[in-house]
Amino acid sequence: MPKVDSPRPVRLRQIQRLFGTAIFRPLTDGYQMDPVWSDGRPTADIADTLIKANDRLTSFERLEIYNRQYWFRIIDCFHDDFPGVRAILGTKRFQHLARTYLAQCPSRSFTLRDLGQFLPAFLENNPQLAGTHIAPSLDMVRLEWAHVVAFDGPSRPPVTPLEIQSTPPESLHLALQPHMSLLTVHYAVDDYLLEVRKLVRKSKGEIPVVRKRPRKLPAPVPLLVHRHDNAVYYKRLEAGEFHILSSLIQGLPLADAIAHAFEKSQDRPPEAADLTRWFENWTRLGWLCPAA
Amino acid sequence: MPANRHNNFTSLGIGIGLRIPHYDHILNKKPTCDWFEVISENYMIDAGRPLEILDQIIAQYKIVQHGVGLYLGNTDPINRDHLTRLKKLTQRTKTPYLTDHLCWGSVDGTYSHDLLPLPYTQEAAKITAQRIREIRDFLELPMCVENVSSYAEYHVSEMTEWQFLTEVVEQADCGILLDVNNIYVSAKNHNFDPYEYLANVPHDRVGQFHVAGHSKFEKYILDTHDHPVLDPVWKMLDYALQKCGPTSVLLEWDAHIPSFEEVHREAMKANKFLKRVTEAVHAQS
Numbered sequence: 001m002p003k004v005d006s007p008r009p010v011r012l013r014q015i016q017r018l019f020g021t022a023i024f025r026p027l028t029d030g031y032q033m034d035p036v037w038s039d040g041r042p043t044a045d046i047a048d049t050l051i052k053a054n055d056r057l058t059s060f061e062r063l064e065i066y067n068r069q070y071w072f073r074i075i076d077c078f079h080d081d082f083p084g085v086r087a088i089l090g091t092k093r094f095q096h097l098a099r100t101y102l103a104q105c106p107s108r109s110f111t112l113r114d115l116g117q118f119l120p121a122f123l124e125n126n127p128q129l130a131g132t133h134i135a136p137s138l139d140m141v142r143l144e145w146a147h148v149v150a151f152d153g154p155s156r157p158p159v160t161p162l163e164i165q166s167t168p169p170e171s172l173h174l175a176l177q178p179h180m181s182l183l184t185v186h187y188a189v190d191d192y193l194l195e196v197r198k199l200v201r202k203s204k205g206e207i208p209v210v211r212k213r214p215r216k217l218p219a220p221v222p223l224l225v226h227r228h229d230n231a232v233y234y235k236r237l238e239a240g241e242f243h244i245l246s247s248l249i250q251g252l253p254l255a256d257a258i259a260h261a262f263e264k265s266q267d268r269p270p271e272a273a274d275l276t277r278w279f280e281n282w283t284r285l286g287w288l289c290p291a292a
Numbered sequence: 293m294p295a296n297r298h299n300n301f302t303s304l305g306i307g308i309g310l311r312i313p314h315y316d317h318i319l320n321k322k323p324t325c326d327w328f329e330v331i332s333e334n335y336m337i338d339a340g341r342p343l344e345i346l347d348q349i350i351a352q353y354k355i356v357q358h359g360v361g362l363y364l365g366n367t368d369p370i371n372r373d374h375l376t377r378l379k380k381l382t383q384r385t386k387t388p389y390l391t392d393h394l395c396w397g398s399v400d401g402t403y404s405h406d407l408l409p410l411p412y413t414q415e416a417a418k419i420t421a422q423r424i425r426e427i428r429d430f431l432e433l434p435m436c437v438e439n440v441s442s443y444a445e446y447h448v449s450e451m452t453e454w455q456f457l458t459e460v461v462e463q464a465d466c467g468i469l470l471d472v473n474n475i476y477v478s479a480k481n482h483n484f485d486p487y488e489y490l491a492n493v494p495h496d497r498v499g500q501f502h503v504a505g506h507s508k509f510e511k512y513i514l515d516t517h518d519h520p521v522l523d524p525v526w527k528m529l530d531y532a533l534q535k536c537g538p539t540s541v542l543l544e545w546d547a548h549i550p551s552f553e554e555v556h557r558e559a560m561k562a563n564k565f566l567k568r569v570t571e572a573v574h575a576q577s
Binding site for chain 1: 333336337341344352357361399400401402404408415416445447481482483
């Protein structure tokens with residue numbers, strides 16, 4: 001927080017720091033600029049040092065236009081990126097989550113695309129913000145961030161079946177495409193999010209009212225978020241697929257990944273036919289690439 | 293003047309801003325449009341559908357890139373990752389020149405995602421011009437800087453907005469993207485004569501015009517780009533074209549976006565003014 005020692009900041013850097021501090025400050029509950037500065041002085045006095053009043057607006061009111069624009073813009077973006085979390089929490093609680101998160105994790109990137117990147121970790125550390133809906137909200141926030149990554153994240157040249165066949169499995173290190181995320185969900189957030197997105201499209205920009213919440217699954221389900229032909233998909237995996245892909249992600253060579261994938265699991269190791277089928281499917285979809 | 297070194301000697305006619313709701317119409321109907329302006333930051337991504345669409349548009353239409361994130365008046369160090377991504381995109385689109393705003397937008401690494409006004413001081417002009425030169429040298433493309441609409445004026449300003457714009461572009465030796473709607477909005481908000489602004493900018497540096505709609509509130513005007521262009525703004529464009537000569541015009545429509553046909557029809561209203569000034573130039577020569 002810059003200290004305002006001189007009556008009027010003169011240097012460009014000083015001016016930008018003071019202006020920035022003013023507009024990044026959270027709005028009041030009534031969506032106005034906070035009338036009290038962080039050191040207890042009236043914000044109007046701070047605004048007066050920086051901005052001229054005119055015949056219609058005070059310095060405070062002119063600065064407030066920017067303060068409100070900043071918050072409205074980033075909260076709008078948050079609504080666009082996390083419609084599923086919003087549907088679970090309801091608009092009021094979601095709005096509170098958005099304002100709390102954005103006050104603590106403001107944008108540090110030139111693109112608003114990255115705005116929600118810390119939300120999964122933030123919600124894990126602040127579960128009270130989701131109240132009794134924390135478990136489905138955590139599943140959903142991970143899915144929605146994975147969706148953002150899958151939408152425009154990088155791809156690498158996929159490994160070909162020939163490369164897999166011609167490299168000894170003991171020295172073959174594979175990875176998932178960087179735009180892909182492997183999740184475990186406890187609620188049917190994939191079906192739910194597809195439904196919510198459909199409602200959002202139908203409502204043409206308005207916030208749709210969603211009364212139901214995602215159903216709890218009988219057991220945790222592995223879910224892969226990926227992009228194919230530039231469309232994002234959520235694919236539920238078989239348990240065996242999940243174990244092997246998880247091992248590959250950890251950097252194990254293919255032979256070890258297959259050998260150790262089921263060590264800590266009660267799931268039955270796959271048959272050779274399953275492995276063949278999975279690898280054919282993964283390479284066809286371009287999921288695997290050589291590890292970096 | 294119309295085709296000059298600041299717009300890489302292009303005279304593109306009347307364009308519209310490329311927006312998502314129009315993707316399907318453009319790709320399926322292939323409507324006539326002189327050129328599209330694309331917001332650079334929307335496509336500075338690694339992969340995915342936006343780039344697939346962009347490639348299809350590039351194959352069929354002329355494109356000029358317009359940025360909203362260079363923040364030419366920032367005092368933070370230049371974001372090299374941003375510039376590298378931008379350069380990669382310019383190589384993809386083959387944009388003849390680049391435009392971005394005369395504003396600042398982030399400080400100490402926190403981004404406002406807004407086009408914030410600069411104080412009109414010699415110090416700010418010098419810092420901004422230096423930054424424009426560095427960016428242009430890296431990108432190896434001509435640049436035009438756009439005047440922004442504003443709602444606040446600083447006590448420390450030492451000159452008018454048009455004097456500041458002139459100071460910056462002359463120190464940086466770059467072009468101007470003159471947004472006549474922004475001049476109108478700022479003129480109303482700050483009580484100055486928009487025609488004095490138009491008369492006093494260096495006309496030989498204007499490489500493109502922007503027009504857009506705005507919203508009137510009780511005590512100020514907001515640059516919302518969600519309406520048709522208002523008559524006073526068209527009149528200003530007419531005057532500016534007479535001063536600058538036939539120059540590319542771009543209509544921006546960013547919210548409550550109507551059909552492609554409606555946006556294009558609105559943009560084509562500029563043709564009346566552009567045609568008149570083109571004919572006048574031909575008559576003189």
